[in-house]
Amino acid sequence: MIDQVTPDSVTLLAECLHDVEPKKDIHLLLRSLGGDPEAAIRLIRMCQDATDKDFVVLVPEQAKSAATIMCLGANKIVMGPTSDLGPVDPQIYAGARGFVSAKDLIAAVKSVLKDVDEHPNTMQIHAAMLAGIDSTMVQFAQSAIDRTGDIVRQAIASNDKLGKGEVDKLCQNIQGPLIEAPKMHNAVVGYREAKEVGLPVSRLKSSDEQWKLIQGLWARYFAIGPANALCAYEGNKASQVQVQQ
Known part of the structure; x- marks a missing residue:
């Protein structure tokens, strides 16, 4: 296989x-x-x-x-x-990104939220970088980790x-x-x-x-x-x- x-x-x-x-x-x-x-x-x-x-x-x-x-x-x-x-x-399936690490996805979102909180002017850049990732996908990633x-x-x-x-x-x-x-x-x-x-x-x-x-x-x-x-x-x-x- x-x-x-x-x-x-x-x-x-x-x-x-x-x-x-x-x-x-x-x-x-x-x-x-x-x-x-x-x-x-x-x-x-x-x-x-x-x-x-x-x-x-x-x-x-x-x-x-x-x-x-x-x-x-x-x-x-x-x-x-x-x-x-x-x-x-x-790993979870993230559309065009294919399979991605659930840990990495959650870490990336947390890092973005922290950066936007500290530097609000970076919101547009981060929004473009994380296009296609929504709260449902983040929750699914967390559920996958919890089920490990x-x-x-x-x-x-x-x-x-x-x-x-x-x-x-x-x-x-x-x-x-x-x-x-x-x-x-x-x-x-x-x-x-x-x-x-x-x-x-x-x-x-x-x-x-x-x-x-x-x-x-x-x-x-x-x-x-x-x-x-x-x-x-x-x-x-x-x-x-x-x-x-």
Whole structure:
């Protein structure tokens, strides 16, 4: 799966999962800058439901935001030297701006209100800069932030191999480092940081044959088109690959 996480991802990935064998692990190569956290929960549940074994996420490059949420619901996360998870920082869809960090949007509005209060003559400039952002969008962003803890719990609890105590502990471990502390939406969370909060990660070195295979597969997709323009969902039989213009 190489794409933004959106409601459409549910249908596209479901097609790939249609013919999987329940007695085998599911390995999902995931590259995404994030997207809709609610859709991420549905994707996790689909993957967990499709196998009686383990749901394993392979991260060759970036699996940020909502894609990190998908990783929280995995039984195993395979990472290497180029792997990058991120803060569990909800994004919202802001029209022409695409997906934006809810934290960043609220911080920007607060900064503008403070600046206008101190320097009223800047109102027109700020109004132009924040065109399209209204109070409803700001409230939606705040609601998304308030729901982050519930989203994290739903993601982790989707792994039914974890007991309630294990779910509680992992949620507590994640709260600070991945939700509250990060100052930037694009903050890097590598193997070491993921391991420290208790995520089920395994690290492969660049010399490892399995990592070479993962990187080789990712490189083939990367060669099709720029990573940020590529949309790919592929399974044993289903294939949807597009390069967006």
